[in-house]
Amino acid sequence: MALDSKVPNGPLASKWTNHKGASKLINPANKRKYKVIVVGSGLAGGAAAATLAELGYKVDCFCYQDSPRRAHSIAAQGGINAAKNYQNDGDSVHRLFYDTIKGGDFRSREANVHRLAEVSTEIIDQCVAQGVPFAREYGGLLDNRSFGGAQVKRTFYARGQTGQQLLIGCYQALEKEIGKGGVTMHPRTEMMDLVVVDGHAKGIVVRDMKTGEISTHAADTVILATGGYGNVFYLSTNAMGCNVMAAFRAHKRGAYFANPCYTQIHPTCIPVSGDYQSKLTLMSESLRNDGRIWVPKSAEDAKAIRDGQKKASDIPEDERDYYLERKYPSFGNLCPRDIASRAAKECCDEGRGIAPTGLGVFLDFKDAINRDGEDAIRARYGNLFQMYEKISGEDPYKQPMMIYPAVHYTMGGLWVDYNLMSNLPGLHVLGEANFSDHGANRLGASALMQGLADGYFVIPSTVAVYLAEQKPGSVTTEHPEFNKAENAVRDRLKSLMDIKGNRSVDSFHRELGLLIWDKCGMARDKEGLEHALKRIPEIRQEFWTNVRIPGSPNGLNSELEKAGRVADFIDFAEVLCHDALNREESCGGHFRSEHQFTDADPEVQDGTTQPGEAKRHDENYQYVAAWEHTEPGTAPILHKEELVFEEVQPSIRSYK
Amino acid sequence: MSFLNLTLKVWRQENSTSSGRIETYEAKEIPTSASFLEMIDIVNERLIKDGEEPIHFDHDCREGICGMCSMTINGIPHSKERGITTCQLHMRKFKDGETIWIEPFRANAFPIIKDLVTDRTAFDRIIASGGYISVRTGSAPDAHAIPIPKADADAAFDAAACIGCGACVAACKNASAMLFVSAKASHLNHLPQGAVEKDQRVLGMVRQMDAEGFGNCTNQYECEAVCPKEISADHIAKLNRDYLAASAREATS
Numbered sequence: 033m034a035l036d037s038k039v040p041n042g043p044l045a046s047k048w049t050n051h052k053g054a055s056k057l058i059n060p061a062n063k064r065k066y067k068v069i070v071v072g073s074g075l076a077g078g079a080a081a082a083t084l085a086e087l088g089y090k091v092d093c094f095c096y097q098d099s100p101r102r103a104h105s106i107a108a109q110g111g112i113n114a115a116k117n118y119q120n121d122g123d124s125v126h127r128l129f130y131d132t133i134k135g136g137d138f139r140s141r142e143a144n145v146h147r148l149a150e151v152s153t154e155i156i157d158q159c160v161a162q163g164v165p166f167a168r169e170y171g172g173l174l175d176n177r178s179f180g181g182a183q184v185k186r187t188f189y190a191r192g193q194t195g196q197q198l199l200i201g202c203y204q205a206l207e208k209e210i211g212k213g214g215v216t217m218h219p220r221t222e223m224m225d226l227v228v229v230d231g232h233a234k235g236i237v238v239r240d241m242k243t244g245e246i247s248t249h250a251a252d253t254v255i256l257a258t259g260g261y262g263n264v265f266y267l268s269t270n271a272m273g274c275n276v277m278a279a280f281r282a283h284k285r286g287a288y289f290a291n292p293c294y295t296q297i298h299p300t301c302i303p304v305s306g307d308y309q310s311k312l313t314l315m316s317e318s319l320r321n322d323g324r325i326w327v328p329k330s331a332e333d334a335k336a337i338r339d340g341q342k343k344a345s346d347i348p349e350d351e352r353d354y355y356l357e358r359k360y361p362s363f364g365n366l367c368p369r370d371i372a373s374r375a376a377k378e379c380c381d382e383g384r385g386i387a388p389t390g391l392g393v394f395l396d397f398k399d400a401i402n403r404d405g406e407d408a409i410r411a412r413y414g415n416l417f418q419m420y421e422k423i424s425g426e427d428p429y430k431q432p433m434m435i436y437p438a439v440h441y442t443m444g445g446l447w448v449d450y451n452l453m454s455n456l457p458g459l460h461v462l463g464e465a466n467f468s469d470h471g472a473n474r475l476g477a478s479a480l481m482q483g484l485a486d487g488y489f490v491i492p493s494t495v496a497v498y499l500a501e502q503k504p505g506s507v508t509t510e511h512p513e514f515n516k517a518e519n520a521v522r523d524r525l526k527s528l529m530d531i532k533g534n535r536s537v538d539s540f541h542r543e544l545g546l547l548i549w550d551k552c553g554m555a556r557d558k559e560g561l562e563h564a565l566k567r568i569p570e571i572r573q574e575f576w577t578n579v580r581i582p583g584s585p586n587g588l589n590s591e592l593e594k595a596g597r598v599a600d601f602i603d604f605a606e607v608l609c610h611d612a613l614n615r616e617e618s619c620g621g622h623f624r625s626e627h628q629f630t631d632a633d634p635e636v637q638d639g640t641t642q643p644g645e646a647k648r649h650d651e652n653y654q655y656v657a658a659w660e661h662t663e664p665g666t667a668p669i670l671h672k673e674e675l676v677f678e679e680v681q682p683s684i685r686s687y688k
Numbered sequence: 689m690s691f692l693n694l695t696l697k698v699w700r701q702e703n704s705t706s707s708g709r710i711e712t713y714e715a716k717e718i719p720t721s722a723s724f725l726e727m728i729d730i731v732n733e734r735l736i737k738d739g740e741e742p743i744h745f746d747h748d749c750r751e752g753i754c755g756m757c758s759m760t761i762n763g764i765p766h767s768k769e770r771g772i773t774t775c776q777l778h779m780r781k782f783k784d785g786e787t788i789w790i791e792p793f794r795a796n797a798f799p800i801i802k803d804l805v806t807d808r809t810a811f812d813r814i815i816a817s818g819g820y821i822s823v824r825t826g827s828a829p830d831a832h833a834i835p836i837p838k839a840d841a842d843a844a845f846d847a848a849a850c851i852g853c854g855a856c857v858a859a860c861k862n863a864s865a866m867l868f869v870s871a872k873a874s875h876l877n878h879l880p881q882g883a884v885e886k887d888q889r890v891l892g893m894v895r896q897m898d899a900e901g902f903g904n905c906t907n908q909y910e911c912e913a914v915c916p917k918e919i920s921a922d923h924i925a926k927l928n929r930d931y932l933a934a935s936a937r938e939a940t941s
Contacts, residue, residue: 079825082825083825086824086825097748097754097756098746098756098807098808098809099755099808099809099811099812099852100812101755101812101815101852102748102749102754102755102756102852104748104749104754106749106753106754107749107751107753107754116831118832154826154828156831157828157829157830157831158823158825158826158828159831160828160831160834160881161821161823161827161828161829161881162820162821162823162881163821163844163848163875163876163879163881163882165841165844165845165848165875165879166831166841167841168836168838168841169838170838171835172835172836172837172838172841173832173835174831174832190845191845193753193849195753196753196849196851197845197848200848203815204815204819204820204821205820205823205825207812207815207816207819207820208816208820208822210812210816211816211817217812219809219812242801242807271748271749271750271754272747272748272749272750273748305721306719306721306722308719308722308726308729308730309722309726310723310725310726310729310750311750311751313750313751314751418771419751419752419776422772422776422778423723423776423778425721425778425780488825488826489825489826492825534737536733536736536737538729538733539733580736580737580739582735582736582739582740582741582742583741587702587703587802588703588744588801588802588805590742590744591736591742
């Protein structure tokens with residue numbers, strides 16, 4: 033099937049305006065006849081549900097948490113980008129567009145990214161009007177900070193809790209519509225499958241997590257805003273419940289999964305301390321505004337620190353390697369995440385890691401505290417320092433933090449066109465769940481921007497493109513496909529319960545996660561990926577014969593919930609590894625060890641880049657890889673969307 | 689790494705209609721660097737191996753921001769440590785051989801679903817009754833159109849830090865939700881864009897709070913003591929003033 037991105041014609045800067053102007057409208061009296069299902073209540077889903085209800089559509093919104101306010105968008109710390117240029121430092125829509133395209137290593141769709149940059153400014157207006165308490169200066173106007181991959185200050189923030197404040201704003205807008213009856217909210221309800229009728233997504237099967245009841249819901253369109261798949265690695269900064277089930281179910285029903293190999297490993301997380309560990313904690317990228325990252329120059333000093341014989345303060349200034357400042361002088365500690373993460377891995381691979389496990393580098397605030405005083409640093413990062421102290425038991429005002437990269441965000445997701453509709457008609461996908469805006473690497477403070485852009489400003493306009501062609505209410509749950517899908521869900525749950533094996537669900541999740549982290553993590557190669565593709569079917573086989581789920585399916589059963597999600601992670605991991613194996617280049621969050629610059633390359637000799645940097649192969653891989661599902665164990669089918677760059681000339685991504 | 693052996697006394701309850709009981713479990717070889725919830729994970733892993741049902745508890749982000757985790761530990765919601773959620777509690781705070789009592793957040797308005805899992809949707813219904821600013825998407829003026837004095841913005845922020853966990857209710861002998869309601873009212877009422885709907889907001893939220901069966905405030909400040917975000921009980925005084933003024937205006941309009 034040919035992938036049509038449906039990018040509108042015309043100059044880049046006027047595509048979105050022209051598209052909105054030319055799209056069909058649905059009159060207010062007719063809007064209330066259309067029913068929309070929104071799965072997920074984070075920034076993208078919550079914003080979409082609230083806004084569509086304001087417009088008059090009848091919305092049913094589902095989330096697995098006990099309240100829509102708890103979606104994982106809440107955990108974003110640092111900020112949200114917008115091209116407001118309130119700092120008068122030369123920012124513009126074009127610069128935000130350019131930084132995002134370059135940050136994504138020239139693997140995203142120009143038109144989508146430009147639209148994102150355009151609507152970024154409206155998001156800030158909207159959030160302030162809702163009462164989101166962004167940081168302000170004494171004059172009463174909004175403050176900004178700087179984030180990775182940018183040389184302007186365009187990040188709006190609310191202490192270290194920007195995601196929380198934006199989500200609460202969005203949640204309040206959603207509750208307002210729930211109160212008015214425009215949205216019916218279904219908390220503690222998990223989507224188990226997508227219902228496709230005559231090739232169109234027309235409903236979902238859900239499980240009430242309190243009672244175990246299975247039910248079906250029909251709608252004129254289904255919107256998935258179910259987040260990313262980072263928990264395929266088991267350990268990540270995602271919430272424990274984050275999962276790929278809804279997206280993967282849609283994938284099995286025909287929606288293509290695009291670029292799953294673009295996974296973001298965040299450079300500043302608290303290092304792993306033991307095998308009982310259930311999740312990793314992110315320390316906001318904003319800390320890199322003032323913290324300096326270093327390891328000792330010598331492996332001996334690093335070993336002495338690991339063994340507890342030396343402390344950070346024992347290492348004199350000239351024996352420290354501030355490796356980001358050394359390698360990337362113009363961006364320094366604020367280089368993009370993929371680059372900072374890989375640089376940390378390299379230092380640790382050289383034996384210069386300083387955490388007890390060998391996997392850790394210092395993030396040091398000594399100079400900032402000497403320059404600005406402890407109080408100033410406390411005002412900027414107080415809650416983050418406190419969080420670090422609680423987890424590690426160490427005082428970061430006195431000792432540098434120890435950090436290490438961890439899985440954080442996934443750029444890949446379900447393929448969507450310019451209208452955010454999947455190749456499966458009627459299925460729309462928003463936020464982290466889609467693949468569209470970040471290319472191979474996402475810049476800091478851009479996830480919140482994309483979630484809210486999709487939910488508040490894009491889908492309310494583009495959903496009409498599809499709905500205007502549909503007769504409202506034409507499909508109901510009486511259609512036999514609903515019964516069929518419901519029975520399939522019941523059968524699957526029964527098969528899981530009936531296994532009665534000897535291993536817990538978590539033990540399988542850990543095993544899978546370790547394998548994927550090892551073979552498809554910060555660096556990948558052909559041999560490792562082929563090994564993973566051999567191991568995954570073995571894990572699947574063992575899972576489906578030896579997992580133990582106690583209790584009953586009728587009622588709250590957290591093991592059964594996890595089992596369904598882990599079963600899908602296992603199948604999804606194969607798509608991930610196939611994509612990573614197929615992409616014979618390095619770009620952004622996808623680093624293939626076989627494809628890096630070496631001293632032999634002319635670009636290294638002329639100083640454009642340096643050895644060890646990611647080497648793209650634009651002539652062969654300047655495309656979106658969209659995968660069509662086949663049965664587990666057989667390779668998925670690749671479909672390509674060629675990426676066309678009209679505004680920006682792809683180049684070697686340099687932050688030197 | 690050092691390890692602890694502990695005795696757990698845990699509330700187990702099959703569903704909302706059955707009666708519950710305290711069960712005793714041994715938690716063996718718990719690393720001191722584990723979090724409290726990771727300690728429960730370790731115990732649950734053993735329960736599953738032994739063919740028993742694991743202890744059900746709410747949790748999600750495990751970094752103190754989503755507000756989902758909700759355990760009463762040795763009689764105090766989120767434990768005796770100040771300014772944290774259950775998931776931010778680490779085992780290094782306990783001693784080897786200690787007995788730990790673990791119960792759900794108890795309140796009539798938070799019915800138990802299973803074991804330590806409670807239904808806190810009453811909070812959502814309170815927000816739906818006025819805990820918002822009525823602004824349509826796309827209708828907002830430029831973000832700099834209304835400068836807000838930093839002191840007001842900071843005061844609003846302090847109130848907005850609430851994560852809706854419900855510890856305030858669980859700690860209160862009256863199961864009052866006044867700290868939760870007042871934090872939201874104070875956040876929005878402090879801002880010029882929120883002041884417009886101030887009266888409807890406080891009347892709507894307080895009435896819904898009463899309808900949900902939360903109790904009254906009798907100024908004991910247990911709520912403030914257990915709040916993981918250390919939200920001040922002063923907001924309750926502000927809510928009372930705003931409510932009184934709104935009631936008077938309503939009666940005379």
